[in-house]
Amino acid sequence: MFDKSLNLKHGEESVIVLVGPIAAGKGTTAVLLIQLGYVPFNYGDIICIERTARKLKEERKNSNAVGAELRFKFGNDIIAKRIAEDIKEHRSKISTDKILIDGLRHPTEVLWLKEHLGARVIGITASQEVRYQRTIKRNRVVDPKSSKEFEEVDIEDRGVNAGGYENQSDACLLIADVVIENNGEDIEEYKNKFYETLANLNA
């Protein structure tokens, strides 16, 4: 049922990159893609390895700093290249047609994956208020706990005043092949919207 919605021929590769600001719905979308057989590779996994190596706590500011440091030292596309290495290693063990790359934060990373893996980029966004309410509901350790804190973290993540190496999720949205507005609460409605988008993207 779901494979039909993808319009993929047997054995055809599909690499999907998800981008968007904090709490836009990337995690929910990733789950929908995994249900469809996509194998996830995450920006967060690369950052986690590097952050742990530096003995830094799991805090958003530390993760952001590690990302910026890696880009400064090795180039803005370094995290995309590391993910591509992981994908290559995974594919050397098992045939994998459907790849999901989640959580990229810099436009150079996204462009690199478009160019080298033929990735199609889905942007997911929602209003700041909706996203703030979602962070309160989901209450992850790294999530901001007040409206003011959310605003500060959000501005940093979106790259409103960012330099070349820092997170710029707004700029990632600008180069997405398609952007889904996800302001609703109804998961079924979002699912339908997403499957339709995916079918059009892969058509």
Next chain:
Amino acid sequence: MKIVLIRHSKTERNPKIPILQWGLSEDGIALAKKLSQKEIIKKVDVLYSSFQTKALETSVLIAKPNAVPIKADDSLTEVTSFTGPFEKDFDKYTKNVHDYYLGTIKRISGGETQKEALKRFNAVLESIAKKEVGKEYVGIVTHGNILTLFSSQFRHVDCFALHTQIKQPDVALFDWEKKKFISFFGEL
């Protein structure tokens, strides 16, 4: 064919979001990673997962390091009597579960009866076994109550007690042809 029955790893309970969307806790992530190193998991040829977030997250964490393909099937979901609105009152929840297994209540929040849930789960296992003929080890990542009901068909168990004994995560090995457990939850 051996069926490796796996209960998802430890869950982050969050009453503000639907149970179907609950993911793994930090502990749960660590436990799933540890589980991925077990010999029985390394033997799995293909892993089927329930659609629920906690099951999919567990599946990814145990399958990816072992290069095991994942397939998702919504029919592997939990007994739907336990996926409705979250019951915050623990005593009330426990009584509901107790009465459900005792048979004094047939459904919770309009969800499946025991019979309906088992029929659905047995059917999906049959279908998976047919699809995966020739595979030696087929993994199934699913949920505590449906595993309890499934187990009760082959072992004399107190379902109410068993549903609390199957850990998050936990594994059992089931011989599909002989229809018997080779090892039970908590033994591997």
